[in-house]
Amino acid sequence: MHAVGLSIAMGLYFWFANLRFGYTFSGMLKQPLSVALVVGLLTGKMADAMTIGAGVQLMFLGVTSTPGGNVPNDPALAGTIAIPIAVVVGLSAQAAVALAVPFGVLGVFLDQLRRTINATWVHMADNDAEKLNYRGIYLAAFLYPAIMGLIIRFPVVFAANYFGQGAVQSLISIIPQWLMHGFEVMGAILPALGFALTISVIGKKTLLPYFLIGFIAVMYFKADIMAIAVIGTCIAFLVRNNALKEEA
Amino acid sequence: MENTETKPEVKTNKLSKKEVNKAFWIYQLGCEESNSYERLQSLIFCASMIPAIKKLYTHDEDAQKDALKRHLVFFNTEGTIGASIQGIALAMEEEKANGAEISDSAITSIKTGLMGPLAGIGDSVIWAALMPIIISIFIPMAKQGSALGGVGPLVIYTIVTMYISYLLIKRSYRLGKASITSLLQNGMIKQVIYGANVLGMMMMGALSASYVTVSTPLKLHVSGGSTIVLQTILDSMFKGVLPLLAVFSIYWFMEKKGPRYGIIIGSIIVISLVGSFFGIL
Known part of the structure; x- marks a missing residue:
């Protein structure tokens, strides 16, 4: 696919995924694995796209839970910029992760901007309720956030993709080895942020031993994630009565 | 009714x-x-x-x-x-x-x-x-x-x-x-x-162990020509001590100072680059 076409497609994809149309559907659409699928279809390099997508996904696995809707890192912005550029330029998965890091952070600010602007539609809905204008409330809930979203989101990803390919190509050739490795290290540490955030939101220090059980089961006994999920559910059933003894 | x-x-x-x-x-x-x-x-x-x-x-x-x-x-x-x-x-x-x-x-x-x-x-x-x-x-x-x-x-x-x-x-x-x-x-x-x-806690533990993959390539040369690989020593003490340290330092920071992502992400970037430059991480 032509560079312009791909850039437009990615801009639209980022707009649609972060529009959050479809609660859990869009939650998954934001993930790098989903972005990679679309990049694969558009570029015809499905295998490359999925491999790179898997690498970028690992970094964002910790931030799938967004308590209170506060994203510490935006996988969609990172994915729609890093994955297509990496596929077209032919970067490794590690280099794609390095590219994804800064955009993931930038995405947080875009989301804050969106939720600030969204307050406007609630005030419009207040007026519509007064006038019994049902259509107005639906438009405020669905159409206006969509239009505003297109204006604040599309240009960022379009421009990054359109101008990014060339820039990244020349950048990669001059980047020193230690810096490249530094980005890899970042990708290895960053998931910790998401996990720490979730622990902090669960907010029960008395439950920290369960964290260690999960950690050691994988580290020492090489348990599958699925196995931990089943064991965790069983333990949750067994200890549920503790909730009644706690605090009161 | x-x-x-x-x-x-x-x-x-x-x-x-x-x-x-x-x-x-x-x-x-x-x-x-x-x-x-x-x-x-x-x-x-x-x-x-x-x-x-x-x-x-x-x-x-x-x-x-x-x-x-x-x-x-x-x-x-x-x-x-x-x-x-x-x-x-x-x-x-x-x-x-x-x-x-x-x-x-x-x-x-x-x-x-x-x-x-x-x-x-x-x-x-x-x-x-x-x-x-x-x-x-x-x-x-x-x-x-x-x-x-x-x-x-x-x-x-x-x-x-x-x-x-x-x-x-x-x-x-x-x-x-x-x-x-x-x-x-x-x-x-x-x-x-x-x-x-x-x-949730167990999943966070399991996922931290799988996906926080920070390790150190540091080797110490001791007299007599043999080298000690630091990661091997760390592993023999407690496997995954570095990932654990990463998760809990961030958790501890958030508990003390609130979820200040800018500072946390900034620190991760600095630690990663400095660590990589000196061959510690």
Whole structure:
């Protein structure tokens, strides 16, 4: 696919995924694995796209839970910029992760901007309720956030993709080895942020031993994630009565 | 309901399957789209109640306006599990429309009372456990370059979560607010939250062990020509001590200073680059 076409497609994809149309559907659409699928279809390099997508996904696995809707890192912005550029330029998965890091952070600010602007539609809905204008409330809930979203989101990803390919190509050739490795290290540490955030939101220090059980089961006994999920559910059933003894 | 017997002129006004389904779809499609800092999900909650409000208060425009306004107040929860709140609100509106003594504040306080606890369950089960589990299952396929690694999570996660929401809104509408208040009283909901948190904690531990992969390449040359690989020593002490350190330093910082992502991410970047430059990480 032509560079312009791909850039437009990615801009639209980022707009649609972060529009959050479809609660859990869009939650998954934001993930790098989903972005990679679309990049694969558009570029015809499905295998490359999925491999790179898997690498970028690992970094964002910790931030799938967004308590209170506060994203510490935006996988969609990172994915729609890093994955297509990496596929077209032919970067490794590690280099794609390095590219994804800064955009993931930038995405947080875009989301804050969106939720600030969204307050406007609630005030419009207040007026519509007064006038019994049902259509107005639906438009405020669905159409206006969509239009505003297109204006604040599309240009960022379009421009990054359109101008990014060339820039990244020349950048990669001059980047020193230690810096490249530094980005890899970042990708290895960053998931910790998401996990720490979730622990902090669960907010029960008395439950920290369960964290260690999960950690050691994988580290020492090489348990599958699925196995931990089943064991965790069983333990949750067994200890549920503790909730009644706690605090009161 | 007893009012309909004493006052036969009040026609009973029941919601049909259609209004409940519409409420389900409107909220599931748009519950994050119009989310704002001011009142979060208030707008979409109100929009999802519109079909029911139209039906219940057909001949009373003032009652329609009041109903809209009462659902435009601050509201925020996790959308999948939070669908149960919609069911209860629908049941309460239905009773109110049929003459039961239910005040505006009764409906609002049930909603606000439930949104926190249910968000707690939803965040730890739907987003912190279910989503990473499903993604983890498909990552190996994606690594091998298979498109299935992208299709699988999208289809499975969407269907599973939407099905859960659908069951919850149906069931909570049928049982009404009585069921939930009794749940709150007998501590059932506390148990569910506690269990969800236990599962969430274990998943965070397991995922940290799998995906926080920081290690050190540092080698110490000792006299006599032999070298000591630091990572081997660390592993023999406690496997995964560096990932554990990473998670808990960030956790500790957040507990002390609040979720200041800018500083945390900045520190991670500096530590990574400096560590890489000196060959420590």
